[in-house]
Amino acid sequence: MSDILEVKDLVVSYGKIKAVKGISFTVGEGEVVSLIGTNGAGKTTTLRTISGLLRPTSGSIRFRGQDLTKVAPHDIVSLGLAHSPEGRRIFPKLSVEENLMLGAFSRKDKGIRADLDAAFELFPILQERRAQPAGTFSGGEQQMLAMGRAMMSKPQLLMLDEPSMGLSPLMMKRIMTTVTTLQEQGTTILLVEQNAQAALKRATKGYVLEVGTIVLSGTGSELLASDDVRKAYLGED
């Protein structure tokens, strides 16, 4: 598998504090890669840096060979990277449809309508409520909308930041199933999660972050089986 994203020695700081201390990882074409770790491990910071919302102190981010560290965030979206941010951040006063259309903001081609239908097919509830202000949705529905919205930019790489946060087990399962569906449809996914079990079960590859450093890596099943992960993240003795 060729690598679609290559992060090398990435360091990101907030003032004097280093949130990410030189991490390296790769995402291959068609993979689902999970970054897991506790609060403050630097997962969200990593994602935000990849999508250009934060600038790295040092290190490189290559997307299909192109360095992203100096590209503007809106150009990064145009290159084919979509970011579904932490806490979903849907536009609460806009309708579902308007939210989805804003996901396609970077596009000017004619296929937007078709992709809107594809998003509705992925999450039929969105079609049912397409005129409803998104702020009136439940957490799970908002997460669906956030994912649908991210897919509207027709990304080659979809980055999901804690999609399972605050969801019921049932809804979480639904969201995770969709991750697999999207992978099968050909989207590469970089998944950031605190819920290690769910994230690793579907991952082709996983990285464990602790206070800004990668402490473990391997295939999803390897990590699930590893004693360290079981102790630290799955609460098993």
Added chain:
Amino acid sequence: MSTNTALPDVLDDSDVSRRDRLREQHGAKAPLLALAGGVLLLVSGLLSWSYDDRILGDISIRFYPAGIQIYAMVLGLVAVVLGVLLRRRPGWLNPGRGLAAVGWGSLVFVVVALVTIARQAGGSININEGGWVALVGALLVFAAGFVAQRFELNVRTWPRLPGWAEILVIVVLMAVLLFTTAYTLGLDDSWTFVCLLVTLLSVAIALVGSGFGEYVGFVGGNNRRVLLLAAFLVAFLFPFTQDGSDANMSIATQILIFAATALGLNIVVGLAGLLDLGYIAFLGTGAYVGAMLSQSTFATIGWKPPFLVVMLCGMAVASTFGLIIGSPTLRVSGDYLAIVTLGFGEIFRLAMFNLDGTNGPDLTNGPNGIPAIPDLNFFGWDFGKVHTVAGIPLGRFSNYYFLLLLLIAFVILVFSRLNDSRIGRGWVAIREDERAAEAMGVNVFGLKLLAFAIGAALAGLAGTIKAHQDTSVTPDQYIFLESAFLLAAVVLGGMGTVAGVLVGATILKLLPEKLRDAADYRLLLFGLLLVIMMRFRPEGLVASKRRQLEFHEDDEELVQLAQTEHLEEAK
């Protein structure tokens, strides 16, 4: 002492439930009260209000209603209609709320009228029977409004009129608007004006409150083009109602300049969500460019291009300033931007004040400004002369009025095109959540800068015309207070809407002209007006559904309405 069993009663005793109970008990009497009060108001219009025929126009004559007697009859008529509607109510109307507005309005109106008569004539003995009948009528209508029951609106039951009838509704509305405007501007007496204002305001609130407003909006939405065309036709016809008099036309041109500038500001504030407290500087930039490049002998630059070129220069220079101010400051958010623009406004004024040759290059003649700017001349149409069209003389200000009307049309076109475009959607996203917008691929900084530059350019364009209309440009026309007033017009009228800003600008410019008696309290009254607005209608007089949603998130009815509208639009 209250025991445990008495507790529910104590809780029940809140104001709201007391009023609800009152409405349940006496609500049935409301139509009758409204009818009786309305009829009394109607009758009072036919009676004499005062012995003295010099007060509030002439209201001393019986069976010959004039001035405030007619206002009383209008209020009475509305009360009667609402009373009848309360009896046989269609689902899309809520006459109770309308009655409350008319009740308040009539009461305030009659009290103001009676107090004025008593004060100006020297004692309440001078009030004739008409005034007292009106007072009783107003009290009855007020009571009706107080006890009338409120209903949930069902907007799906709007009557569908045939196309021509809907257009007729619009035309009639516009005709009423034209007549009322011409009439209002024709009033000289401050207190008659206040009475008229109370009447118009309460009738307007009554119509909107009872659900007619939504319906008119719905009809207007169905015939957007017709509405726009009719509005412009009415505006175009206005100078012909003035019979060559320039007094009102001068006010009207000031309103138009102010409105055009406020619309430009509305792109920055209402669409892009950026707070600009120094916007008047861009108008000033345009005015100074217009003055410096004019034929005036005091113009400081030798180049005197045709006015079309001057307009383009004004836009270019203003938007350049916009870009210069914007590029460093738009990276910071909210309050910082407001402070920087506030500073820019002051810097502009002081710079114009000092560029007089002693402190720097002589560009502006310092505090003296650039006077003697000649009138415009388009293809032999001299703006300074009186022209007669269809037998009606049109003075100097009428000429500028027509030009400004074109300007407004252009600004509205730019505004609505932007609002409906991809750029407009980007602005919506930025307003809602800047971070999320960025993650969606919206070029946040670029779009903000664009809004700033377009807003500045439009103000600059308006400024070049203003320079010629005012015939002189001085620094003290561009003080911070003017920026504040522009912002007040936007907030008062409704952020992000065209109609709202037009209404807001008209109110803010017209009131000081007509209420000369209260000139000393102008700022106090505006402050009060804004505070009241923020309390009762923070989204502005005319608000888009989305804005309303932003201020009243928990209003289920509104959510429903917004949804219906969205589906209609999608069709």
